[in-house]
Amino acid sequence: MTTVDRPSFSQRLRERSWTLHQRAEGAGFMKALMNGEIERAGYALMVSQHLFIYDALETTECDLRDNEVAGPFITERLHRVPSLRADLDALLGTDWAERAEPLPATRTYAARIREMAAWPGGFVAHHYTRYLGDLSGGLAIGRVVARVYGLDGPGVSFYRFDRIDKPKVFKDEYRHRLDSTAWEPDEQERIIDEVLNAYRLNTEVFADLARELGMGAPR
Template sequence: METEKKTQTAAEQMTDRDLSEQIKKVTKESHVRAENTQLMLSFQRGKVTLPQYKLLLCSLYEIYQALEEQLDRNSNHPGVAPIYFPAELARLETIEKDLEYFYGPDWREKIVVPAATKRYCHRLRQIGEENPEFLLAHAYTRYLGDLSGGQVLGRIAQKSMGLKNSEGLSFFAFPGVSSPNLFKQLYRSRMNSVELTEEERNGVLEEAVRAFEFNIQVFDDLQKLLSVTENNLQSCLSQSKPVNAKTLQIPGTLINSSPLLRMVLGFFVALATVSVGIYAL
């Protein structure tokens, strides 16, 4: 009996030292907050809209471009190599496919992202150059999150937006992963095998919390961006006479983060002046 108890205690101590478990523990509160952002609640309630999803895809494109660029760049780094699975996990090409479906062949010219997305991408490139092992935290947060909820969120998005088959939903598909649960076990095992100093481990744990905070900020900013454009357009369309561009009020951080947004808002004003009541992002 006592031997079994010692064995159980040893197993628990080993689990407590697993990097994946430590990340799960330190990000628990942030995880809950991320799930309760307005954007994620729309998904959970089956009410995600096409404008919401399209804006989300734009930010995911920028984020995965930065993440996968740095993972590729550091693929031989001892802190990255064990969790480097481009064939199974890479998302960039799937997002590009979805963006082309929604925006057309010139989708690159139509991408709009908030300042929070730019900050997230800057951080990914910064650690890729200075602390590649920190990429562990971001890869774990993004990829395993996508694998865990991807299938469910994909079905919700398809039903909410009335999409046929899986068109526009390539992001949620992982054809290189036959069993998400088994793959996640393998991924965690590889993560836990990475040799880190105590200082590096603490740095990875802090980065995992930071990764969730970046995602929360992106979700919140996307919702604000959507609300601003919707509210301003509604205001413009309610006017019976031409609207001066000064009528449009929008936070400076959002305007400065994307020249294209200024073009979009200008387009909205043009619509208002001719009383065309059609809105589509």
Template sequence: MVAHDQAENASFITRLMSGAGTADGLVALLRQSLPVYEALEDACRSVGADPRLSAILDPRLDRTEALRADLATHAAQGRACSTVVPTVEAYVSELRACVADPAALIGHHYVRYLGDLSGGQIIKTMVRRHYGIEDGLSFYEFDIDKPKVYKDAYRSALDALPLSESDRESALAAASRAFELNHRVFLDLEAAGIR
């Protein structure tokens, strides 16, 4: 998927992962993530009983409280970010609109949480290695013993969701938009001079 490749290879994230960024860049990324996860998790709670997605919802995936705790930890260490880039507002609006289209929420849920369970683990390892950060990384920590087994079970549950063809199209389109929005967040951070 082109949108996925663009997001994964954006210069902001590749710089952060290679050690050419800064710890402040990580904090800025966490700051952008907070309103996105607040909106995603609010939407999931609003439509959580809908059988089209109830089987993939799991409170162990929720990230809002971990993000708040991480940002407080970084602020206590003198690293804070008040900037919220414009794309985050568009992202939040899209997630709020998913309450009216729960099938679209499936695409966003998949991209965010499976990304956190996969690439997020790599980000955590790399920022520890490059920037010496040990605290303020609970966003990347899940109460899940075997992430690979969990991800496989998630994908199986996803495949078994009772979706119509139009639901599937809506979920796939939303997943593509989620990757695109993530890429645009990285571009906005880059444009803001955040490294």
């Protein structure tokens, strides 16, 4: 063992993306949500945007389940589409599908995810950005929104991973998988770039949500 170990891929990924993580976390819409300043309808609008994003992730996944690189990251235990549908039933009534529309940034984000059917490493970049985030800050966000909107279960089930007992253990295993996958040369760099892209796409969705709710110009 050398005294100065090179940071692992998962460490470099986290370090290189943390600035954009903080920008996504600090988006005006997110801050307002965390401060309890978004009305329930605005929260429901965000949930509907999540549905379009996770639907893109979880349908693209079907093409990659048997892929040598992406396949090992894929597990139904993470699936969010069923909980998002249940949350929308609770928030908007069961006829929500007639009214739910993707905002322009959501459309762009979902389209980019669907393109990843042709690039397994890029799919992992998007998979990591959403699900590891959901299992990290997402758990705290879930506690805040449950309190703000007085919801328990339906309406906030997106934030509960009933099939993952220990998020920390799951995330450690996920990072280990990132580090032990036999990536093609330069692939790690391309994946880091795609994670940065995924953060930007998320930040754009927050900006569109803010615009839609008349919150003024995004920062």
